[in-house]
Each structure stands twice: as C-alpha cells, then as structure tokens.
Amino acid sequence: MDDDVNRLPLTSSLVFRLGTLGSLATARFSAAIESRGLKPKHVGLLAALSGGAASSQLELSRVMGVAPSLVVSLADQLEGMGALRRVRDPADRRRQTLVLTDSGHALLAECTALAQGLDAELAAALTPEEGEALRRALGVLAREAGLPGG
Amino acid sequence: MDDDVNRLPLTSSLVFRLGTLGSLATARFSAAIESRGLKPKHVGLLAALSGGAASSQLELSRVMGVAPSLVVSLADQLEGMGALRRVRDPADRRRQTLVLTDSGHALLAECTALAQGLDAELAAALTPEEGEALRRALGVLAREAGLPGG
DNA sequence: TATTGTTATACTCTATAACTATA
DNA sequence: TATAGTTATAGAGTATAACAATA
Numbered sequence: 001m002d003d004d005v006n007r008l009p010l011t012s013s014l015v016f017r018l019g020t021l022g023s024l025a026t027a028r029f030s031a032a033i034e035s036r037g038l039k040p041k042h043v044g045l046l047a048a049l050s051g052g053a054a055s056s057q058l059e060l061s062r063v064m065g066v067a068p069s070l071v072v073s074l075a076d077q078l079e080g081m082g083a084l085r086r087v088r089d090p091a092d093r094r095r096q097t098l099v100l101t102d103s104g105h106a107l108l109a110e111c112t113a114l115a116q117g118l119d120a121e122l123a124a125a126l127t128p129e130e131g132e133a134l135r136r137a138l139g140v141l142a143r144e145a146g147l148p149g150g
Numbered sequence: 151m152d153d154d155v156n157r158l159p160l161t162s163s164l165v166f167r168l169g170t171l172g173s174l175a176t177a178r179f180s181a182a183i184e185s186r187g188l189k190p191k192h193v194g195l196l197a198a199l200s201g202g203a204a205s206s207q208l209e210l211s212r213v214m215g216v217a218p219s220l221v222v223s224l225a226d227q228l229e230g231m232g233a234l235r236r237v238r239d240p241a242d243r244r245r246q247t248l249v250l251t252d253s254g255h256a257l258l259a260e261c262t263a264l265a266q267g268l269d270a271e272l273a274a275a276l277t278p279e280e281g282e283a284l285r286r287a288l289g290v291l292a293r294e295a296g297l298p299g300g
Numbered sequence: 301t302a303t304t305g306t307t308a309t310a311c312t313c314t315a316t317a318a319c320t321a322t323a
Numbered sequence: 324t325a326t327a328g329t330t331a332t333a334g335a336g337t338a339t340a341a342c343a344a345t346a
Contacts, residue, residue, distance in 0.1 A: 010197045010258065011299020013265040014272050015175045017288040019190065020297050022172010025165045039336090040169065047160045058304060067338050072306060094304040094345045108160065115163040122164050125294040126287055133283035137276055138167040144275040147170050149161020189313090208327060217315050222329055244322045244327040 025118070032114045036107065037081060041066070044148075045074050046083065046108045049100050053148050056095045063148055083107050175268070182264045186257065187231060191216070194298075195224050196233065196258045199250050203298050206245045213298055233257050 010016055030040055044064055054060045057075060061068040075098055078084045083104035089095035100108070123131040142149060160166055180190055194214055204210045207225060211218040225248055228234045233254035239245035250258070273281040292299060 008262075008266070009201060009299055010193065010262040010265050011201065011297075012285075012289065012292075013262070014269040014285065014288070015179045015265050016197075016299070017292050017297075018168070018172045018175035019179065020172075021288060021291055021295065022168045022170075022175065024295055024297070025168035025172065029165045029169065041336090043160065047166075051159060051161060056304080068305070069307080069339085070337060073337095092304085092346070096305065112158075112160040112163070115160050115165050116158070119164040122291060125290055130283070130287045130290065133280070134287035135162075135164065137280045137284035137287075138164070138171060139162065140275055140280065141171055141272060142162075142167050145171070145174055147161075147167075147174070149159055149166070191313095206327075218328070219316085219330080220314060223314095242323070242327085246328065 025122075028118055029115065032118060033111055036110065037077075038107075038111070041070070042074055042078055043108070043111045045071070045078065045098075046100065046104060046111070048148050049084065049098055050105070050108055051148060055097045055099075056089070057098065058095075060098070078104070175272075178268055179265065182268060183261055186260065187227075188257075188261070191220070192224055192228055193258070193261045195221070195228065196250065196254060196261070198298055199234065199248055200255070200258055201298060205247050205249075206239070207248065208245075210248070228254070231257075 026040055029043075033040070033043060041064070045060060048054055048060055048063050054063045057071045058068055061071045064071070075084065075086065075096075079086060082101055085099050085101060087097045087099055089097050123134075126134065176190055179193075183190070183193060191214070195210060198204055198210055198213050204213045207221045208218055211221045214221070225234065225236065225246075229236060231253075232251055235249050235251060237247045237249055239247050273284075276284065
C-alpha cells in the first residue's frame with residue numbers, strides 16, 4: 001500500500017540532493033564573502049574573467065547563464081569597489097572589455113581561499129577517497145553541463 | 151605573477167561546483183514538474199510528509215528550513231489540488247496536521263519517477279563506479295548537514 | 301538593420317511582522 | 324503569557340522590455 005517501500009525515496013535522488021546541498025553550499029559561501037560586500041554572482045563574474053572564459057559583458061552573460069542587464073549591475077558594483085575596469089574595445093566601440101585590477105585579482109584569491117576552507121569543512125565528513133571521488137564526479141558533471149572551470 | 155597557476159581555481163572547488171550544479175539540477179527538476187503545477191518546494195513538502203519527518207506545519211518549516219508562512223502557502227496550494235488534507239489535532243487544536251491523500255501519494259510517486267529520469271541523464275556521463283561514489287558522498291554530506299532523506 | 305550595453309520596469313520567491321485562535 | 328497558524332507587507336534577486344550608441 002505504501003509506495004515508499006518499493007522505491008528509492010525522492011530525497012535520496014541525485015537531483016534532489018544536488019539541489020539541497022547546492023543551496024546549502026551557496027548559503028555558506030554567501031555568508032563567507034558577505035564581509036567583502038560580495039554575493040556569489042560577483043565572485044562568479046571575477047572567476048569567469050580570471051579564467052579567460054569571457055571578456056565582454058555579453059560573453060559573460062552567456063557563460064554565466066544570466067541576463068545581460070545583470071552583468072551590467074554586477075560589473076557596476078565590482079568597478080565601484082575597484083576590482084575591475086571597463087575598457088572600450090577600440091576595434092568595436094560597442095564592446096566593454098572587463099579587466100581585473102590587481103585588487104580584483106587579490107579579491108578573487110581571498111574568495112578562493114575562503115572556498116577552500118569551506119571545502120575542507122565539507123570534506124571532513126568524507127574519507128579522502130570519498131572526497132576525491134566526489135571532486136572527480138562533480139568535475140565530470142560540470143564539464144558535461146558546459147559550466148566554467150576545468 | 152598570475153595567481154592562478156599556483157592554486158586550484160575557485161570554479162573547481164566543491165562549494166562552487168555544488169552551487170552551480172545544484173542550481174542546474176533544481177532548474178531541470180523544476181521544468182520537469184512544471185506541468186503538474188508544482189515547484190520544487192511543493193515536492194519537498196510532499197517528500198517530508200511522506201517520509202514522516204514532520205506532520206505539523208511548524209515542524210515542516212523547521213525540517214525544510216523555510217519560514218512558517220511559506221509552509222502555509224505551499225500547503226494551501228497542495229490542499230487546493232487535493233494532494234493533502236489539513237486535520238486539526240484534537241489534542242491541541244492549534245496544530246494543523248497535514249495528511250497526504252491518495253492523490254498526493256500518487257503525485258509524489260510521479261515526481262520521484264521524474265527525478266529518477268533526471269538522475270539517469272546525469273549519471274549517463276559517469277561510469278557506474280563514479281555514479282555510485284557520487285551517490286554515497288552526497289548521502290554522507292546530506293546526513294551530516296541534517297537534510298531530510300536517508 | 302543588427303548588436304552591445306544600459307536603463308526602467310515587473311515578476312518570483314521568500315522572509316518579517318502583525319494578527320487570530322488556542323493553550 | 325506563549326504557541327500554531329495565518330495574513331499582510333516588504334525585500335532580494337533576477338528577468339524582460341524599451342532605449343542609446345555603434346557597427
């Protein structure tokens with residue numbers, strides 16, 4: 001009579017667990033970077049720039065999967081805090097090329113260190129082998145989905 | 151000079167990848183259940199009820215990590231589509247016990263099947279061993295974080 | 301006429317706070 | 324006076340659509 005005995009519960013599916021753990025991870029990262037005045041998407045933009053995945057704002061909006069208007073707003077704020085500069089592309093003056101400043105590189109490095117700290121907290125519950133397997137599997141899925149980062 | 155050569159990029163950290171893949175997983179699941187008139191949180195509520203993790207609305211808000219007012223709204227909608235009934239606890243008439251109807255059980259079973267389909271799509275990029283390792287690691291993290299589902 | 305960036309506006313999601321009923 | 328639930332309101336985050344500048 002009860003369906004649940006015959007099937008894996010929804011809550012242990014990959015999609016459900018990725019969803020809930022992803023939201024938890026984002027919340028923790030958000031709290032960690034809050035004191036720098038950053039939100040996760042700011043950091044995503046910095047990382048995409050640093051990785052060379054994109055330089056113009058429209059390219060960034062495609063790579064990040066967000067609306068162009070959001071990139072404008074994120075770039076405004078990052079420019080305001082001195083993390084990047086807008087440089088007009090002389091070959092096509094419509095394009096704004098975003099360039100990380102030294103301070104932007106340093107900010108990204110700080111965020112990377114914070115992320116590594118959170119990684120260590122997460123991985124503490126896992127054996128080294130489990131942690132490594134998790135990294136590998138998530139890497140495959142990220143590549144498969146066309147997400148930034150190698 | 152370039153920081154990136156000496157450290158793992160932010161985009162391959164566990165937190166970043168859980169965040170981005172989690173948001174992708176939620177978007178896919180959301181699209182899959184949309185035709186049923188459901189959002190992921192509706193399904194989360196059904197799953198929490200079915201798993202016996204909570205019965206009163208306030209308990210549900212704690213288990214799900216959302217505001218009590220949101221549980222009211224989700225329960226309103228699920229009640230409106232006949233997936234659950236509100237039953238006053240006779241011992242404490244302030245409490246609304248939420249009970250899944252047959253139709254609610256069936257709806258949850260459909261959503262579970264949809265999730266399993268998405269799981270299969272995700273796992274297609276992984277070897278069987280990688281998929282199993284991913285499931286295990288996410289299970290450990292979910293338990294560690296006190297998330298529902300075993 | 302098409303494209304890049306920007307601005308203005310609206311929508312979705314969710315929380316906080318005020319309120320009602322019961323304890 | 325405290326608690327469960329509800330309603331009203333507000334805020335964050337983001338998208339869509341209209342607009343300006345350049346191609």
